[in-house]
Each structure stands twice: as C-alpha cells, then as structure tokens.
Amino acid sequence: QVQLVESGGGVVQPGRSLRLSCAASGFTFSNYGMHWVRQAPGKGLEWVAVIWYDGSDKYYADSVKGRFTISRDNSKNTLYLQMNSLRAEDTALYYCTGFDMWGQGTVVTVSS
Amino acid sequence: DVVMTQSPLSLPVTLGQPASISCRSSQSLVHSDGNTYLSWFQQRPGQSPRRLIYKVSNRDSGVPDRFSGSGSGTDFTLKISRVEAEDVGVYYCMQDTHRPPWTFGQGTKVEIK
Numbered sequence: 001q002v003q004l005v006e007s008g009g010g011v012v013q014p015g016r017s018l019r020l021s022c023a024a025s026g027f028t029f030s031n032y033g034m035h036w037v038r039q040a041p042g043k044g045l046e047w048v049a050v051i052w053y054d055g056s057d058k059y060y061a062d063s064v065k066g067r068f069t070i071s072r073d074n075s076k077n078t079l080y081l082q083m084n085s086l087r088a089e090d091t092a093l094y095y096c097t098g099f100d101m102w103g104q105g106t107v108v109t110v111s112s
Numbered sequence: 113d114v115v116m117t118q119s120p121l122s123l124p125v126t127l128g129q130p131a132s133i134s135c136r137s138s139q140s141l142v143h144s145d146g147n148t149y150l151s152w153f154q155q156r157p158g159q160s161p162r163r164l165i166y167k168v169s170n171r172d173s174g175v176p177d178r179f180s181g182s183g184s185g186t187d188f189t190l191k192i193s194r195v196e197a198e199d200v201g202v203y204y205c206m207q208d209t210h211r212p213p214w215t216f217g218q219g220t221k222v223e224i225k
Contacts, residue, residue: 035214037161045153045161045204047214059212095160099151099208100172102160 002026004096009106012086020106022079022096030054030074035099036081038092038108048094049081064090086110114138114210118203118217124225131192133220135205140185142209149209152181152190155219156201164203165190192222200224 008020020036036048049060049070058070069082079096086108093105115138125131141148152165163172165181168188178193192199205217 044202044219045155045206045216047212047216050212050214061213097161099206100163100166102162104160 002101004098004101004103006094006096006103006106009094009108011109011111013112014087014110016086017082017084018086018108020081020083020094020096020108022081022103024077024079024096027101029072029077032098034072034079035097036070036079037095037097038090039095039105040089040092043092046092051079083108113213114141114207114215116205116207116215116217118205118220121218121220123220123222125192125195125222126225127197128194131195131199131222133190133203133205133222135183135188135190135217137186137188137207139210141188141207142185147209148184149207150181150183150188151206151208152179153204153206153216154199154201155204156198159201161204195222195224197224 003025005023012018033053035050038046038048051058051070067085071080088110091110095105096103117136119134141150148168150168153161154164155161164175164179169181180191182189202219202221204219208214
C-alpha cells in the first residue's frame with residue numbers, strides 16, 4: 001500500500017528555519033521524482049519544489065528560491081524540505097507528492 | 113510561466129445531473145514529445161488532493177468512469193456524467209508540459225444544490 005507520511009511542521013517565528021520530512025513506503029521511491037506542494041489556509045494548491053528520482057536535478061518556485069532546499073535519501077525512502085528565512089506567507093499545509101500519490105500534509109505556521 | 117484558468121470557480125449541481133469544469137492554459141500544452149500533460153485533481157473537504165485524470169483523458173486507477181477528461185491545445189474539460197454526493201469538493205487542473213514550474217488552476221468548488 002502506497003504511503004507518504006509528512007512530519008516536521010509546527011509554529012515558527014519569521015526568519016527561522018524548519019525541516020520537513022516525508023517517509024515513503026509501498027512503492028519504489030528511488031524510481032520517482034518527488035514534489036512538495038503547499039496550500040495556504042483557504043487557498044488553492046501551489047507547487048513548491050521538485051527533485052529528480054536520483055537527486056540529480058532540483059527546481060523551485062520563485063517564491064521559495066534561495067530559501068528552501070529539497071533533498072532526498074533513497075536509502076531511507078525519505079524526502080526532505082529545508083525551509084530557511086521563513087515568512088508569514090509560507091504558512092500553509094505542505095504536501096509531499098508524486099502527483100499520483102499524496103501524503104496527508106504537515107502544517108507550517110510562521111508567526112511571531 | 114503557464115497560467116491555468118478554470119471556470120466556473122463555483123459549481124452548484126443537482127445530484128444525478130452532469131457537471132462540467134473548464135480549464136484553459138495561457139499557451140498550448142502539447143509537449144515536444146507529442147503528449148499533452150494536463151491532469152485533474154479532486155480535493156474532498158478535509159482531505160488531501162487525489163489525481164483523477166492524467167494526460168488529458170486517462171483515468172487513474174480506482175477513479176469511477178463517471179469522470180472523464182477531454183480537450184486539446186489550450187482548452188480542457190473535466191466532466192462528471194452524474195454527480196454523486198461524494199463528488200463534493202474542489203477540483204484543480206494542473207499542467208506539467210512547460211515546467212518548471214508546475215502550475216495549477218485556481219480550483220472549482222463543486223457543491224450540491
């Protein structure tokens with residue numbers, strides 16, 4: 001059974017950092033490009049970042065470029081999102097996804 | 113970046129009746145490999161998104177056949193042949209032809225009249 005389980009969300013002050021994780025199971029993680037997609041409260045879906053199946057390529061939305069870093073550890077079947085210099089507008093539910101599968105999301109709240 | 117525009121943004125429907133959602137892209141979604149990478153997602157209240165359709169018209173595993181996708185170029189449609197109560201939620205189109213970035217439509221909220 002395919003499963004993606006995000007963790008690491010929480011409440012953080014502006015300017016601080018947070019690291020999200022996504023544990024994958026039930027499929028061959030190392031064969032899949034993986035994305036982070038976020039959803040601000042009451043808003044639509046916003047693509048954040050992608051990493052190729054082998055980690056060889058990464059791309060970011062302009063809104064997070066230079067602040068967020070996506071990475072993966074295929075030996076641990078885990079996807080990461082390192083979020084630095086967080087802003088209030090980064091407040092959202094963050095999903096780990098391959099688009100044909102989605103996690104339940106982890107909530108990030110940036111507030112002083 | 114490719115802009116995806118959905119209409120309507122709100123769609124009240126009667127149970128058992130058909131429903132249709134439009135998605136237009138700011139440029140053609142035909143990829144150089146000949147495929148058109150347009151997907152549809154359903155997000156039920158309080159749930160994560162779920163992909164229904166990929167490459168315009170291919171239904172994902174387990175998706176009821178009352179859902180169908182069509183279109184070409186810049187104009188795409190998601191149709192529900194007979195709306196059921198479990199179809200309530202927000203529907204998004206997404207393009208992954210001209211990426212990065214991957215871009216979503218604003219979402220269409222389907223509710224029962």
